Amino acid sequence: MPHRTFIAFILPSALAMLIFIALPIVSVVVQSLFIEHERVMVTAENCGPFGCKKESHVDEAATAELRRDQPLGRFNGLGTYLDRKHLAAKEVREAFAEASGPIDFLTRVGSLPLYKALGFTLAYTFVVTPLVLILGFMIALAVNALPYFVKGPVIFASLLPMIITPLIGSLILFWMIDANGIIGASLQALFNDPDLSLKASPTLTWITLMVYGVWHSAPFAFVVFYAGLQTLPHDTLESAMIDGANRFERIRFVVLPHLMPLAIFVGLIQLMDNFRVFEPIVGFNAGASATSLSYAIYTDLRSTGAPLFGSAAATSMLTIIGICILMAPVLVRTWRDFKRRH
């Protein structure tokens, strides 16, 4: 395809991505180097009947004007990255010096906001992704074995958790696990513990969120695997049968290699989607015991009063770097494939 034609075709899409994805990244980088203005203080001498007192108070008008003139705030270099809410250089160094052992060190670091969010994000990603793949594959196999006439309704029901709005899906489950909801109440009855609450304990909250994650994403893995099972290469399977492969060998040498690219596809998408886990935390109102990187950015942006642009931008940058590191093996592999083909 001539370059001119190619450009004409790709232009709308490329422009959209350039202006609304690439440029915002630049904007994030810039913002992360700035920090909000401090409020302008004025000191006034207040003389009353008992002598004069120096008082300082916020000059609202001046503050507002300053904010309007320089909306970015003031330059802070890498300061935001290193402060307590982000990489917490000082606190980590202290923890390293004072910690009695590696466990203690990790607990101390783990209680710092960014590391806490990172910890949950990674745990969620690496627990949910494999479980989704396994559960999705099992459902696909089971559905595939069903008689034709029930397949339709079963697939329909199985897709529901995937298409449901994440926030709404988590709200639905949240209401059910409420101490007065059906699951919460049943669990209390089951364990005979009237104070049992899935919302109270951090561990139980983590587990609930992960269960929700698997429930929400397993259908996606299921449809992809199911679609893959429908396109099994029948002539290859038959020639394998003629070549004398038994059932196990046919699965091992024909079916699995056929499904492998699909597993990689699902795994990759899941990795990306789980790393951005956010809505369930809002839906489950779980911000107290589990925060993710996305959630941390959201709270900064929606913080009452003025949004903390600098802080949100710094967390965003760290998040982008994080996902790039996670994706690195994939990118390297794609690049190698490409080089081999050309």
Add this chain to the structure above:
Amino acid sequence: MATISLKNVSKKWAGFTGVDALSLDIADGEFLVLLGPSGCGKTTTMRMIAGLETISDGEIWIGDRVVNTLEPKDRDIAMVFQSYGLYPTMSVYENIRFPLRVRKVPRETHHERVMRAAAMVELGDFLERRPAALSGGQRQRVALARAIVRQPTVFLMDEPLSNLDAKLRVSTRAQIKNLHHELKTTTIYVTHDQIEAMTLADRVVVMNRGIVQQVGTPMQIYDRPANTFVAGFIGSPAMNLIEGDIRSGVFTATNMRVEGLAGMPDGPVTLGFRAEDAGVADRGGQISAPVYSMELLGDASMVTVQCGKALAAVKTPKDFRIAIGAPVGITVPASICHFFDARSGHRIEHPGKD
């Protein structure tokens, strides 16, 4: 109608040359066949002429224009694709009409033209079907009809008969020949079937690994192959090629001795002769060796002997019989021999012949 010239045309992909410095002049109204083994660059050459592949180097002229950067639609060509390229959502009728539609040919003439083209390839009964409901041969005929519905200046046909059965292939071949005779449109035709090449072509281009080996009329290619590749590719069976030495007008190789080659330089050489030119000798003969195999072809019998590493085949009358292993003599007079440089494979003319 138009002439076509290719001037040093090359196609390179990163690290691989598909077509290498190809130069060719095709006369107005000529039927040119590109012939060569699979992967030699025939389709690539044709796609460059059609404008579907960018040209890495060189110039292509159609008529008096350089068309290097011209879009396919502006080159006024029609093409039959190796894999048909039919439009699955359109009926056969609409498929054939498509070129007329997009080229804004007056509407009134469409029906008549489509029907004429369909009749030429005997598709009249299938006009309302979709391509998916046709056999491979029928699809190929739709592709042909779509190419001939309009009068382009150039026809490009990429193995248009490859999926037809033997009988249909012969009759469609005749149709194409007749069509060309009627329309006199410059045609480039790709095949790796030599009989097609021999029967259809005004001139044949033999290619190998992206390089033109020889350009000539079918007879020239057959009678005076330019090198050992052409000699070994054209003809059925291909020419026998035997490596040996010439010393003072005498060629010698294992089991073989040919005299009367005065004027040929001394040194190693490859000798070639065609199976149908040679014969079994009553006595003596230039080759004497035990029979290696004996095949009955119906209209003839083929006797094969070994000359060193090479096999030499000879056509004999159909009732000739001989046991495998029995000694046989074969006549290979100097007049039927072709000589090729032992190293480069290029033809060496020998003064003794015609």
Add this chain to the structure above:
Amino acid sequence: MSVLTAKTSPWMRGAAIGFITLWLLMAAFPFVWTLWGSFKVQGDFFSRQDWLNALYGVQTLAETGSSFTGRGYYGAWVEREFWRSVINTGIVTGFVVVISLTFGTLGGYALSRSTARYAFWILIAALIFRAMPHITLLSGYLLPFFQLGVWGYLSTAIIVLVAINQPFTIWMLNSFFQTIPKDLDESAMVDGCSRFQAFRLVIIPVMWPGVITTGLFSFLLAYNDFAVTAVLLSQENQTMVPKIASFMGSTQVQGNVMFAVSAVVSATVPLFILVLFFQRHIVSGLTAGAVKG
């Protein structure tokens, strides 16, 4: 598939059926339960005495005189003007799907037909963009959008969602178009079409399976989005999802949580209908090559 099921023992079959039943219960029950509960009062749906009350509607009967009530729906749709958000969601979703697919088919087609090296790099860039959490981009938008005075409008959210959706769309469609033989558009070009005409006359008629599947995913992205719409839309332009989240902010008020429950049910209905109609396309479209990327 015979290869997988042939000669399965009845025991295995039983286990498979048990497993699938359990899964179906997990997948569908929450929806049935919430739909049922949305017609009760809060005292039943979150019953302090006995969750069975939610089944029978004891409190509902006591409070409204009937065991089903539409109070939650009335509250959400009329009192809290949920219908405005429904309209907004309709606008946002419709435009996002149409624009995404228009841009995406053009771009995906070009990528699938280009052999140039830059096509590969565009796909890699798209992959990285797809990987970035949406909310990281939001912090990039907010300040410039405030400065330019475009914050809060539906059109802003639409164009942002289109852009965020592009990477996935062009990946899916690129791999789908690769399964359509190149001969098709090439013969059209020889027959006299420009590249764009070939796309319009020959490719568009055969691209619907891939486009419908991709469109479904675009629809879900736009319809289900919370992060972008919550941060970029002003109060009066809110779409359904952030609106529902805002109900939650005031759950303490007795009865309000039932507004949220009814709104949730209302928002789920279109999704159900969608799957009902397009279920086949999800599977067949994925089969038709979209998953091979």
